[in-house]
Amino acid sequence: MKRKYAQLHLNFGQSDFMFSNCKTCGFKFVPGDEEDAKLHKEFHKNYTHGIGFKSWRNERVIETHSLENSRVILVLNDDPPAHVRKVEEVIKMMEMDLGDGWIFHKHCKVYLFISSHRVAGCLVAEPIKKAYRLISNSVEKSAVTTTKDGKLTPTIFQFGNISFQRELRRKNWLPKNERKSEDALLGAIVCENDAVTAVCGIRAIWVTPSNRRKHVATRLLEAAR
C-alpha cells in the first residue's frame, strides 16, 4: 500500500534494509532509533484512533451521543481556517487508505465524528443534481421472490425511516451473451442508465481502524441526511 509521509532522514545512500515498515500504519522507521520510535508512536495512534481534536468554541454540532461524549460536527469551506486545516489533516489520513487527490473539493460538506478527543470518522458529502440507481448483483437476487408471471418483486431497503425501493432487472431480458457477462459482474456495482433527481452525494466515508464496527459510519450517514 502506498503511504505518504515527510522524509524523516537525510539520505546518504542507506539502502532500504535499514528501515522497518509498520504493518498497521505503514510508517517507515529505523529500528532502535529513539526519535523514529517517538514519531512512529504518535503517527500510529493518529492513524488507528484518529487525529487529536480539541473542542472548538463554535462547533456546528449535528448530533450528540452520551457514549464517550461523542458527536458529529459539520465543517464547511467558509469556516475558520483552523477548522478547515483540521479537515485537511483528516483528509490526508483518509487518502492513505482511499487514494490521493479525489476526496475533497471546496463545495464539499465534511462531517467529523468526534470521540474521546479524536476524529474517529469522516464523511465527505457534495451537492449533486442527479444520481443513478444501483442495480443489484446476482448475489442478492436470492433475496427476491419471483411471481407467477416471472416478474421479480421489488426489494425494499429500510434505512432509518426512509425506504429505498429497488426493482431488479430480469436476467432473461438480456441477450444470451450479455447474460454471461452479467454473471461475470458478480460483485461489481452496476447502475441504471436513467438518472433520478438527488441532492446529496457521498464522496467518501472513512472510520479509523480502532473505531470500526461501532456504528460510526451509520451515525455519520444519519447526520448527513
Ligand SMILES: [Zn+2]
Ligand atoms: Zn504503526
